[in-house]
Amino acid sequence: MSLLRSKILTFGGVRQPELERCRAAIIPAPLEVTVTYGEGAAQGPLAIMSASANMELYDEVLDASPIDQGIYTHGRINTSGTVQQSLENIRAAVAAELAAGRLPVVLGGEHTVTVGALWAMVERYGTDFTVLSLDAHLDMREDYEGECLSHATVMRRAWEMGLGVRWAGARSCSREEIDFLRSQGIEPLWAHQSHADPNWIDKALEGLTGPVYLTLDIDGLDSGIMPATGTPEPGGLSWQQATAWLTAVCARHQVLGLDLVELAPLAGQTAWDFTAARLLYRALGLIFRGTL
Ligand SMILES: [Mn+2]
Numbered sequence: 001m002s003l004l005r006s007k008i009l010t011f012g013g014v015r016q017p018e019l020e021r022c023r024a025a026i027i028p029a030p031l032e033v034t035v036t037y038g039e040g041a042a043q044g045p046l047a048i049m050s051a052s053a054n055m056e057l058y059d060e061v062l063d064a065s066p067i068d069q070g071i072y073t074h075g076r077i078n079t080s081g082t083v084q085q086s087l088e089n090i091r092a093a094v095a096a097e098l099a100a101g102r103l104p105v106v107l108g109g110e111h112t113v114t115v116g117a118l119w120a121m122v123e124r125y126g127t128d129f130t131v132l133s134l135d136a137h138l139d140m141r142e143d144y145e146g147e148c149l150s151h152a153t154v155m156r157r158a159w160e161m162g163l164g165v166r167w168a169g170a171r172s173c174s175r176e177e178i179d180f181l182r183s184q185g186i187e188p189l190w191a192h193q194s195h196a197d198p199n200w201i202d203k204a205l206e207g208l209t210g211p212v213y214l215t216l217d218i219d220g221l222d223s224g225i226m227p228a229t230g231t232p233e234p235g236g237l238s239w240q241q242a243t244a245w246l247t248a249v250c251a252r253h254q255v256l257g258l259d260l261v262e263l264a265p266l267a268g269q270t271a272w273d274f275t276a277a278r279l280l281y282r283a284l285g286l287i288f289r290g291t292l
Contacts, residue, residue, distance in 0.1 A: 009046070010073040012281075013053025022070030024103040024284055027093045029116070031079040031086050031109040034150040038230040040264030045076065045107040047265035048280065051273035059285050061243075064292040066285035072102070083112060083149045090116030091123075094257065098124045103287065105280070108261030110230075111139060111151040114158070114215045117259055121213055122161055129211040129256055130164035131155065132249060134220035134242060136233040138173040138188060140165075140181060151230075151262070154215070159184075163213075168204055168245045169194070169220035169237040191235050201248045212249065214258035214283065218276050228272035229262050239275070243282055250286035258283060 010016050011026050019025070028045035035041055057067045077093055079086040090106060094117045097104040106117045114131075121129065133139070133155055140159070144152035155165050171191040181188065194200040219229040222236035237245070249255070260283075263276045285292065 008073065009049045009053070011049060011052050011071050012055075012057050012067045014057075014067060017070045017072055019072050022072040022102055023288060024069070024105050025072040025074055025097045026105045026107055027074050027090065027097070028076040028107045029079060029086070029090050029109045029113040030076055031083070031113050033083050033086075033110070034112055034144070034147055035110050035230050038232075038264055041108060041110045041230060041262055043265050044109060044261070044263035044276070047273040048107060048260070048263060048277045049073070051270060052277040052281065055274060055277055055281065059282065061282070062285045062289065062292060064285060066281060066288050066292065069284075069288045069292070071284065079109070083147075087112070087116035087119070087149065091119040094120035095123060098257070103255070104257045105284070106257075106259035108259060111135075111154050111215070111217055111261045112149055113261060114154045114259055115149060117257060118158055118161060118163070118213065121257055122163070125211070125256060127162035129213055130166060130208060131158045131215060132166050132168070132212045133215045133217065134168045134237070134245070135215070135217035136169060136172050136191070136219040136236055137217070137231070138167065138170055138177045138181070140177040141174065142176075164208075166204065166208065169242070171235050172231075172233050191237060194237065194241060195235075201245050204245065205248060205252060208253070211254040211256045213256050214249065216258065216260040216279065216283065218260065218263045218279070221275070226272055226275060228264055228266045228269065230264050242279065246283050246286055250283070250289060255287045258287075
């Protein structure tokens with residue numbers, strides 16, 4: 001067990017690679033402050049890391065081992081202060097990876113962590129990229145229970161930064177959120193439309209050009225294959241649908257950074273931790289695909 005020897009829980013359970021030779025860096029951000037229903041998202045990064053240490057590192061779909069590209073695992077971000085401070089810590093960590101030319105991979109924690117990552121992305125790249133969200137929820141609220149920096153407001157904050165916003169798997173929002181989106185001329189593609197239309201991925205990405213930031217809220221997956229999350233919703237994407245969407249996104253767009261959020265592990269049930277770990281690993285493999 002390399003984990004026990006090294007005392008570092010790395011993604012994939014490998015010996016920690018040399019940072020300078022890595023193409024991606026995992027930034028664990030176990031923030032859990034504004035979660036409103038099921039709890040446990042703070043345990044997500046550790047559960048994903050533990051599961052990843054036990055998964056096969058050869059991806060049979062990609063016929064490659066993405067881990068060979070170098071995936072570094074940083075220590076956890078300090079999330080013990082205010083949400084603002086935690087997001088600032090995430091911003092700084094993501095900015096350092098961008099400056100070094102590595103792909104930043106933030107592991108939540110609650111969805112709010114995306115805001116810190118986007119601050120760094122905008123600093124580096126400006127606003128000429130789109131935020132693609134795998135999520136049951138639109139997260140377009142102006143505020144939630146009085147909080148502007150909340151898991152339920154993430155995409156509204158992205159939109160306010162001047163970024164394009166798109167969804168996959170969306171199936172839950174308030175009247176105000178959809179009214180606001182429509183007032184801006186934006187109509188989300190809903191999960192039920194994805195189930196009904198074999199060409200849904202083309203529609204989800206229609207007219208989209210340029211680079212993207214990927215935010216993978218694990219509750220975008222159907223609650224039947226992903227019950228380990230704070231607000232599980234029925235009618236979500238299957239594993240096949242989610243990975244097909246990821247495949248298209250990564251084939252058509254440069255991915256500038258990504259996060260995976262909202263896994264709230266269920267005690268004694270490792271299947272969901274594995275699902276999250278493999279989704280992240282597949283995403284990394286697809287991003288590296290041209291050069292595996
Ligand atoms: Mn969500």
